[in-house]
Amino acid sequence: MSDELIQIETPFAFNEENQREFNALIGRYPVKEAAMLPTLHLAQRQAGYITPAVMKYVAEQLEVSVMKVKDVVTFYPMFFEEPVGEYVIRVCHTLPCALRDCKGVLEHLKAKLDTDIAAETNLAKGTTPDGKFTLMKVECLASCDVAPVIMVNDDLYKNLTPEKIDEIIDNL
Amino acid sequence: MVEERRILYEHLDVPDINTFDVFRQYDGYTRFEKAITEYQPEDIAKMVMDSGLKGRGGAGFSTGLKWSFVPRDIKPCYLCCNADESEPGTFSNRYVLEKNPHLLIEGILICCYAMGIETTYVYIRGEFTLGKKMLDAAIKEAYEKGYLGKDIRGTGLNIDIYTHPGAGAYICGEETGLIESLEGKRGQPRNKPPFPAVEGVFGKPTVVQNVETLCNLPFIVGNGVEWYTQMGPTYADTRANPPTPDPNTGTKLYCISGDVNEPGVYELDLGLTCSELIEVAGGLRGEEVKAVIPGGSSAPILTHYELDTRLDFTSLTLAKSMLGSGGIIVMNETRNIVDCLLNIMKFYAHESCGQCTPCRWGTPWVRDIVQRIADGDGRKSTMTRPKFGVAENGRWGDTGETEEIYEDLDLLESVANNIANVDTMTWNTICVFGIAVSWPAVSYLRKFRPEFEAAIREGKLVTLPVAEATVPPEENYAYQQRFIPKEFADL
Ligand SMILES: Cc1cc2nc3c(=O)[nH]c(=O)nc-3n(C[C@H](O)[C@H](O)[C@H](O)COP(=O)(O)O)c2cc1C
Ligand code: SF4
Ligand code: FES
Numbered sequence: 001m002s003d004e005l006i007q008i009e010t011p012f013a014f015n016e017e018n019q020r021e022f023n024a025l026i027g028r029y030p031v032k033e034a035a036m037l038p039t040l041h042l043a044q045r046q047a048g049y050i051t052p053a054v055m056k057y058v059a060e061q062l063e064v065s066v067m068k069v070k071d072v073v074t075f076y077p078m079f080f081e082e083p084v085g086e087y088v089i090r091v092c093h094t095l096p097c098a099l100r101d102c103k104g105v106l107e108h109l110k111a112k113l114d115t116d117i118a119a120e121t122n123l124a125k126g127t128t129p130d131g132k133f134t135l136m137k138v139e140c141l142a143s144c145d146v147a148p149v150i151m152v153n154d155d156l157y158k159n160l161t162p163e164k165i166d167e168i169i170d171n172l
Numbered sequence: 173m174v175e176e177r178r179i180l181y182e183h184l185d186v187p188d189i190n191t192f193d194v195f196r197q198y199d200g201y202t203r204f205e206k207a208i209t210e211y212q213p214e215d216i217a218k219m220v221m222d223s224g225l226k227g228r229g230g231a232g233f234s235t236g237l238k239w240s241f242v243p244r245d246i247k248p249c250y251l252c253c254n255a256d257e258s259e260p261g262t263f264s265n266r267y268v269l270e271k272n273p274h275l276l277i278e279g280i281l282i283c284c285y286a287m288g289i290e291t292t293y294v295y296i297r298g299e300f301t302l303g304k305k306m307l308d309a310a311i312k313e314a315y316e317k318g319y320l321g322k323d324i325r326g327t328g329l330n331i332d333i334y335t336h337p338g339a340g341a342y343i344c345g346e347e348t349g350l351i352e353s354l355e356g357k358r359g360q361p362r363n364k365p366p367f368p369a370v371e372g373v374f375g376k377p378t379v380v381q382n383v384e385t386l387c388n389l390p391f392i393v394g395n396g397v398e399w400y401t402q403m404g405p406t407y408a409d410t411r412a413n414p415p416t417p418d419p420n421t422g423t424k425l426y427c428i429s430g431d432v433n434e435p436g437v438y439e440l441d442l443g444l445t446c447s448e449l450i451e452v453a454g455g456l457r458g459e460e461v462k463a464v465i466p467g468g469s470s471a472p473i474l475t476h477y478e479l480d481t482r483l484d485f486t487s488l489t490l491a492k493s494m495l496g497s498g499g500i501i502v503m504n505e506t507r508n509i510v511d512c513l514l515n516i517m518k519f520y521a522h523e524s525c526g527q528c529t530p531c532r533w534g535t536p537w538v539r540d541i542v543q544r545i546a547d548g549d550g551r552k553s554t555m556t557r558p559k560f561g562v563a564e565n566g567r568w569g570d571t572g573e574t575e576e577i578y579e580d581l582d583l584l585e586s587v588a589n590n591i592a593n594v595d596t597m598t599w600n601t602i603c604v605f606g607i608a609v610s611w612p613a614v615s616y617l618r619k620f621r622p623e624f625e626a627a628i629r630e631g632k633l634v635t636l637p638v639a640e641a642t643v644p645p646e647e648n649y650a651y652q653q654r655f656i657p658k659e660f661a662d663l
Contacts, residue, residue, distance in 0.1 A: 028332075029374075030374050031355070031356075031374065033355065033356040033357075034354060034355050034356045034374075035356065037336065037339055037353065037356065040339070041298070041337055041339070062356070071357075071358060072357065072358060075341065075358035075359065076298075076339035076340055076341050076358075076359075077339070078299075079339055090299075093515075094260040094469070094515065094516075095260055095469060095512060095515045095516055095519075096260060096429040096430055096501055099429075099430045099431060099501070099507070138299075139260070139519055139522065139523065140259070140260040140261070140519075141299055142258065142262060142265070142266050142299075142300070143266065144261055144262075144263055144427070144430075144435070144499070145427065145428075145435040145437065151299060154301040
């Protein structure tokens with residue numbers, strides 16, 4: 001994929017606040033490329049997900065090829081290449097959570113949101129039609145003492161029970 | 173009952189300990205001040221060496237020794253603090269970041285002073301948004317108070333700390349994966365050598381150190397080596413003549429989860445036994461311990477025969493397992509080991525970075541075999557073969573009996589051992605992720621073989637009573653080489 005072939009639907013550029021944050025970031029590393037992950041996080045927060053336009057913009061900012069950005073985006077599970085819901089619900093399903101019935105949590109959320117679980121290459125599968133929620137499974141969130149846990153966007157919820165889940169979702 | 177000894181976690185629950193002023197009230201930054209006023213950098217490095225501090229991130233490598241490999245004449249040198257904490261069952265770094273970030277900054281300052289480092293990157297896993305926020309705020313405060321930045325406290329020291337977010341890949345916890353990721357690439361581990369200490373991030377010497385390891389430094393400097401080495405057992409390494417001391421000093425932030433009544437982080441002297449730790453954590457939830465994972469999901473499993481194993485670096489290595497990250501996962505009699513292995517293998521199959529063929533293909537293959545067994549489609553042959561075990565002469569060999577052949581179990585062990593061989597401890601992969609896959613696979617299978625056989629025989633998952641599910645030590649090759657270490661003073 002050469003740069004010219006990328007279809008650019010909506011152009012992307014950092015807003016003023018993110019531009020300022022980006023400028024601060026770039027000074028931290030001896031090479032610009034090293035700012036890749038924080039820059040992509042910033043861009044994803046602004047754009048919602050990593051579109052080809054975002055990749056092109058980030059590539060220009062960091063002075064690397066677009067392919068290099070794509071390479072990184074595909075490697076890390078936290079970067080989305082498809083639209084996701086307003087609330088991304090991450091359900092931990094690794095062993096310590098499994099020992100505390102994370103299956104029940106997952107089933108309850110599936111039923112409550114009436115959606116399937118997103119696959120890494122098919123996020124739409126786990127996204128509600130109104131675009132409000134995306135339900136996905138993730139690996140250990142380093143909170144096994146308070147298992148089972150979920151993350152809703154940036155917030156962690158612990159020791160979940162069906163009632164607690166209802167309360168969390170209803171309050172969103 | 174063993175008492176908790178809170179050192180790193182002593183002030184964790186003090187309100188507002190995350191702010192500079194409160195941290196200062198509890199001796200905050202005085203240890204760093206002591207370091208720069210009373211000691212030369214080499215003295216600090218020597219203290220760390222003498223303290224016997226071993227890395228808390230997974231490998232358990234001597235911190236002082238690691239520092240001694242760093243060439244002093246190549247500048248700049250970098251410190252990467254590993255706050256990626258993604259080993260299943262581990263959650264102690266999170267609390268440091270969220271509640272007491274200044275302690276980490278003080279540890280980093282001491283390391284930087286000792287090693288002549290000016291730039292530190294703290295690689296924080298992407299999901300730790302709160303932890304990153306708290307640490308960023310603490311770093312900002314430290315700059316304002318003159319403990320970071322240019323010419324710190326008039327000493328001419330320049331030290332900067334930057335946080336760097338990960339993005340959800342477990343393999344970025346591996347030190348060279350972390351370095352690649354920090355450089356803005358996919359987090360694929362590098363071939364070693366060169367080791368990071370010689371050629372790390374941006375091609376420069378790099379010290380990679382876990383959060384907990386760095387948090388030990390203020391206390392080693394503040395209270396002295398003698399005080400520090402009193403905690404935890406020091407064994408004798410009898411390979412040397414006369415035996416050399418093999419320290420397991422200090423406290424460990426044991427993270428205990430699974431089937432215990434009060435899961436959580438317990439700070440205890442290294443060297444307590446598995447059953448003591450379960451006692452400290454409020455006792456077992458259930459009737460009987462079936463199995464314990466002693467060091468994060470990568471560690472070989474322990475059975476109920478092995479609950480007297482001491483949870484320190486040396487004892488667990490001699491028990492053919494490892495302390496790893498100190499994440500202890502307890503399973504009671506209701507748990508099915510095949511099911512647990514399936515869960516863990518799904519994790520590893522998802523997290524392999526894909527660089528090496530044995531790992532990229534082998535790991536999903538192992539997962540698929542376990543899945544097949546769990547689904548009741550495990551394969552068994554109708555033939556039999558001679559059974560190996562402890563023979564009449566008391567040695568390992570042909571017992572004269574025959575056994576049935578479970579093809580899928582042979583295949584499972586063979587595939588796993590071809591990613592990394594657990595008996596010879598050799599691997600065909602770039603990083604030790606390979607051994608983190610085959611260790612659980614082979615140890616679960618060898619120690620709980622009856623449960624795997626039952627699943628294949630019955631065509632469904634069968635949870636056997638603990639005594640029946642576990643292979644007794646005398647019949648199991650995996651246990652044959654288990655040693656109980658002796659404390660140094662006893663010799
Ligand atoms: C697959 C893999 C994952 C690892 N994950 C972590 C981790 O999440 N956190 C960590 O501190 N060390 C992790 N390590 C260990 C690091 O490679 C490295 O040994 C450690 O950060 C060194 O710091 P220490 O000496 O202070 O322990 C991991 C190692 C491997 C092989
Ligand atoms: S062993 Fe696995 S995780 Fe490690 S470098 Fe090879 S493919 Fe990647
Ligand atoms: S397994 Fe869910 S938080 Fe660790």
